[in-house]
Amino acid sequence: MAKQDIIKEIKEKLGKKIVKWEEKPPKRYYITIARDDILEAANFVFKKQKARFITESGVDTPLSIEILYHFSFDGLSKIVTLKVLLPKDGCEVESIASLIPGASWIEREVAELLGVKFLNHPDPRRLLLAEDWPEGEFPLRQKIRENQ
Amino acid sequence: MNKLWALKKSIWVYHVSSGSCNNCDIEILDCLTPKFDLERFGILLVGSARHADVILATGAVTRKALPRIKRVYEQMPQPKLVIAVGGCACSGGIFKNGYNIVGPYDKIIPVTAYIPGCPPKPEAIIDGVVKVINSL
Amino acid sequence: MNRKTIIPIGPYHPLQEEPEFFELEVEGEKVIDINVHIGYNHRSIEKIAESKTFDQMVFLVERICGICSTSHPIANCNAVEDLAGIEIPERAKYIRSIVGELERIHSHLLWAGLAGHFIGYNTLWMWIWKYREPILEIFEAITGNRNHYAMMIPGGVRRDIKEEDIPFLLKGMDEAERKIEMVTKAALDDPVLAARLKGIGVLSREDAINYCALGPVARASGVAIDVRKDDPYAAYDLVDWQVITREEGDVFAKTVVRLLECFESIKIIRQCLKMLRTVKGEIAAKVKEIPPGEGIGHHEAPRGEVFHYVRSDGSNRPVRLKVRAPTYENLPTCKATVPGESIADATLILAAIDPCYCCTERIVTINKRTGQRELNGQDLLRLSRKKTEKICKNIGRRNV
Numbered sequence: 001m002a003k004q005d006i007i008k009e010i011k012e013k014l015g016k017k018i019v020k021w022e023e024k025p026p027k028r029y030y031i032t033i034a035r036d037d038i039l040e041a042a043n044f045v046f047k048k049q050k051a052r053f054i055t056e057s058g059v060d061t062p063l064s065i066e067i068l069y070h071f072s073f074d075g076l077s078k079i080v081t082l083k084v085l086l087p088k089d090g091c092e093v094e095s096i097a098s099l100i101p102g103a104s105w106i107e108r109e110v111a112e113l114l115g116v117k118f119l120n121h122p123d124p125r126r127l128l129l130a131e132d133w134p135e136g137e138f139p140l141r142q143k144i145r146e147n148q
Numbered sequence: 149m150n151k152l153w154a155l156k157k158s159i160w161v162y163h164v165s166s167g168s169c170n171n172c173d174i175e176i177l178d179c180l181t182p183k184f185d186l187e188r189f190g191i192l193l194v195g196s197a198r199h200a201d202v203i204l205a206t207g208a209v210t211r212k213a214l215p216r217i218k219r220v221y222e223q224m225p226q227p228k229l230v231i232a233v234g235g236c237a238c239s240g241g242i243f244k245n246g247y248n249i250v251g252p253y254d255k256i257i258p259v260t261a262y263i264p265g266c267p268p269k270p271e272a273i274i275d276g277v278v279k280v281i282n283s284l
Numbered sequence: 285m286n287r288k289t290i291i292p293i294g295p296y297h298p299l300q301e302e303p304e305f306f307e308l309e310v311e312g313e314k315v316i317d318i319n320v321h322i323g324y325n326h327r328s329i330e331k332i333a334e335s336k337t338f339d340q341m342v343f344l345v346e347r348i349c350g351i352c353s354t355s356h357p358i359a360n361c362n363a364v365e366d367l368a369g370i371e372i373p374e375r376a377k378y379i380r381s382i383v384g385e386l387e388r389i390h391s392h393l394l395w396a397g398l399a400g401h402f403i404g405y406n407t408l409w410m411w412i413w414k415y416r417e418p419i420l421e422i423f424e425a426i427t428g429n430r431n432h433y434a435m436m437i438p439g440g441v442r443r444d445i446k447e448e449d450i451p452f453l454l455k456g457m458d459e460a461e462r463k464i465e466m467v468t469k470a471a472l473d474d475p476v477l478a479a480r481l482k483g484i485g486v487l488s489r490e491d492a493i494n495y496c497a498l499g500p501v502a503r504a505s506g507v508a509i510d511v512r513k514d515d516p517y518a519a520y521d522l523v524d525w526q527v528i529t530r531e532e533g534d535v536f537a538k539t540v541v542r543l544l545e546c547f548e549s550i551k552i553i554r555q556c557l558k559m560l561r562t563v564k565g566e567i568a569a570k571v572k573e574i575p576p577g578e579g580i581g582h583h584e585a586p587r588g589e590v591f592h593y594v595r596s597d598g599s600n601r602p603v604r605l606k607v608r609a610p611t612y613e614n615l616p617t618c619k620a621t622v623p624g625e626s627i628a629d630a631t632l633i634l635a636a637i638d639p640c641y642c643c644t645e646r647i648v649t650i651n652k653r654t655g656q657r658e659l660n661g662q663d664l665l666r667l668s669r670k671k672t673e674k675i676c677k678n679i680g681r682r683n684v
Contacts, residue, residue, distance in 0.1 A: 053496045057593045057606035074514035079580050102496030102613055128323035130212040139247045167325050171350025171431045181413040195662055213324045242344055246328030267431055
């Protein structure tokens, strides 16, 4: 498949669902979509286009919590990142772990470190933090400062 | 007579690691390989704290690992020594201010000696252990 | 936060009331299910990185793992260079590849020794680790330290490889190649190893893709992914080498992939050293400031793809660092490879993933019927060695 097609395909498939398109061609693409569209977009990129799921990055910004889903097109040297912006109240999004088993752990981690709720996650236990870590304290949110 | 004189020969060490990058642990294990070969001095790495004279402790202590460290220390019979190996065990190292770090070791258990380094070379570890034994 | 990798520790301690790293649910001799608990090494590195400058961050991420000590700095520098659009000088590319490949050799040898230890071939363990020492001496000669080399900065490398050191390095490569060839031949021809490792812990191609497995774990199941070929950086597209794959997906295939990769690494190092004789110039680009933006960098560590994402707001500190180590994706594959196997093979299959061994030491089996904890890591190791002895006896050979 020619290099152009993968990116063109994504553009065509997502169409109006694309909220923002940032790119550093030919290697890096960042596509912001609405949170309700993530399952469909991930399904297309992972199952249809056979991209490899790398990981999810959660970022706490002043306006929202961003979840970045990174996918790699290995033969084509491209990494496509789907971005979803979540409001700080009601910070929830559909889990992609049933679709991509390799996403199960990272969603557990983002949930406990950033306070994001992944709906319908098959195994929503704590992953990294100790049992006695206080509920409701999310270490990667900006308001937590390092111990002095 | 100093009751620690019993430790002067053939000490048995137990290795405990919590929140370490494993480099110090590998350098400790390297001490057993043919190039450095600690076993010819009778120093043995044992599988249980109950059989050990000395703990070689590595890593900055993480919250989840804390109960285990305390338990291991309690299981050791007297007389016992603790040697903190590596920068993280001595002072927390580069991880000192992390939200999940409750160490370094001397906040939790009494430490006899510190071997700094990141990681300390096998020669440094051997030197440190020998100094401790000679000071008993 | 991420698991780091290995620590081989002889000692295994049978603590009773702790959350274990690996809980195997067993029925008789068979494993029914496996549960993994991590978090004991969670050191809040991503948070600490937000208070470091971009230069300091490289030293911080180096200490994520002691064995893949240069993999995280390379991925981190790739991410910052991607963010800022920096191109590193050609000489730096060759030096980065040399250090990266030397690390691959030392890591695979470390793993091979450990695998020998788990099977019960302690002589093999000691010999392989003895052959590993010259590699560490080479590291000390060119970087100043056996581990944690502090070689990388955004823009290039911190130290040059001097012309007069190159013959010493080439000689080291010849020696290493001879020794690894000896070990590889011994491993591939050994009927006991074949009986012990073949057909055990098979990870199917489909599972490897669904679990997003990486590195030798994926390549041994026929998934030919390798960041060095798929998204080249440093000198990997300037020299000639091959990706090693196997189709079977069992522990033997993983062993073969790792051992054969060492030869490819030696090939890459030799070509890079040759190029260093003619390619002169700077070893680092001058980096004045990091603009606002985001960058992604990845590197093929010995265990698989290490992925770094960095976001900057134009100041001299990163806003966010996200690190994903390869074991994070490889470890869950044990859900697909361990259930259905016998408990004597459990430690070996987990070892073949090349994970953090200080968790393998805290492994426990739970009887499915009674819910009681039965065996611990030491017991399982003993069972693994007993199986090897039995195979030796059947073949009519004394154990090594």
